[in-house]
Amino acid sequence: MxxxxxxxxxxxxxxxxxxxxxxxxxxxxxxxxxxxxxxxxxxxxxxxxxxxxxxxxxxxxxxxxxxxxxxxxxxxxxxxxxxxxxxxxxxxxxxxxxxxxxxxxxxxxxxxxxxxxxxxxxxxxxxxxxxxxxxxxxxxxxxxxxxxxxxxxxxxxxxxxxxxxxRVMEDYGYMAPVVQSGTIGEVKEVLVGVGSPPKPCYFPEEPLPEGLDWDRWLGQAPWAPYSEERMSGNYGGGWRRFEDYCGGFLADWGAHKFGGVMYALGLDDTGPTEILPPGVDGQFATAIFKNGIKMRHGGGDITFIGTEREYKHNVDRDLKPIKTVDVRRYSGGATNLLADFAYCVRNRIRPFQDFEYGARTAAVCQLFNICYKLNRPLKWDPDNTCFIDDEQANRMVSRPQRSPYGIEV
The missing domain is CATH 3.40.50.720 (NAD(P)-binding Rossmann-like Domain)
Structure with missing residues (x-):
């Protein structure tokens, strides 16, 4: 420029x-x-x-x-x-x-x-x-x-x-060099504790507050009557619980924790190839990557399970990398996400949380939610954004969008 x-x-x-x-x-x-x-x-x-x-x-x-x-x-x-x-x-x-x-x-x-x-x-x-x-x-x-x-x-x-x-970098980033250097051996699976899938929303109509454009708030979502709880941005409730507007608390915290795990594994530019419901491969729903690593929805905070030992977030802080590894970091010496973004805007380079990484992490949350809904194993092609030989699941890749709020690139 x-x-x-x-x-x-x-x-x-x-x-x-x-x-x-x-x-x-x-x-x-x-x-x-x-x-x-x-x-x-x-x-x-x-x-x-x-x-x-x-x-x-x-x-x-x-x-x-x-x-x-x-x-x-x-x-x-x-x-x-x-x-x-x-x-x-x-x-x-x-x-x-x-x-x-x-x-x-x-x-x-x-x-x-x-x-x-x-x-x-x-x-x-x-x-x-x-x-x-x-x-x-x-x-x-x-x-x-x-x-x-x-x-x-x-x-x-x-x-x-x-x-x-x-949080990907600032809460969980310290784990990436430890994992990628081989300190805990070869990683076999990771336990990731986040919230539950979303649910339908049914509330009776309430009086519309003055100054609210309710149709615009609904956007692409199906029309529904206004209610204070439906619109609420409360972190413990509100629209974050409901499937018309979000991926539930599974996605709300999964965007942090699954993102941190995928970053630590060096897998944040791809996605899983199989998703299994609870009971098929243990008690937790499981996403399996092409290299065989299993990322499970459940089991506490974040726990990497390697061939040498386990590595728990905020518990094993004294664990260090056994060798120097090159891991992606914030640019320009930035110490937080906003500073990284500003530096990248000025220098016209992709930021640490470039949309590619954010979309890959969101996709994991969406895959888990679809698997819970269908309650059966799924095979996923992360490069082509489709389920393999699964017409029913592929109908869930997108949703109908209420006019005039459709998305066009």
């Missing part, structure tokens, strides 16, 4: 002197230093529980300047705008009710997406198409088909896109 202003850019800048003086990085060039006029101009889409937390992280990072907030519930947007304005000591943050209008703004470099899971892929793909770089919360996708779409969007439009699991 060039660092000089051409004549057209100069005239555009000169004509805009009355606007807030935070010009997008694409205008001024993404240099190493961060001056007040060289921020990554950022908009937030989705400002419930997690979006509000992420907003705090972005406001505390000098690389970013938040200029707009967007939510289908006006109450969330107003609270977010107040926080942004207080942080920057001005009144410049704009409330935008529809994400399409965010993406149409030419001054936006980055969009942060913290909507419920069923919106992640559509907004991410359209953001890439609009020339934005994307930070999207985990779990990255709702369906197996969406995993293919969201990666295709990032690649087709050449955008820097990160999935939002900080």
């Amino acid at each position: 060039k660092n000089r202003l051409n004549r057209r850019q100069f005239l555009a800048v000169s004509a805009a002197v009355s606007a807030p003086l935070f010009l997008p990085g694409r205008v001024l060039g993404l240099d190493k230093g961060v001056s007040p006029n060289n921020k990554l101009v950022t908009a937030f889409i989705g400002l419930g529980n997690r979006g509000s937390e992420n907003l705090g992280a972005f406001l505390g990072n000098q690389e970013f300047q938040v200029v707009a907030v967007c939510d289908c519930y006006d109450k969330h947007s107003r609270v977010a705008k107040e926080r942004v304005d207080n942080r920057y000591n001005n009144k410049d943050c704009k409330i935008i009710s529809k994400y399409e209008d965010v993406l149409a703004r030419g001054d936006i470099d980055v969009v942060e997406i913290s909507t419920p899971d069923h919106w992640h892929t559509k907004i991410s793909v359209e953001a890439c198409k609009a020339g934005k770089d994307v930070y999207c919360e985990k779990p990255l996708t709702l369906t197996l088909a969406e995993g293919k779409q969201i990666v295709a969007g990032a690649r087709k439009y050449d955008r820097v896109c990160t999935s939002g699991s900080q």
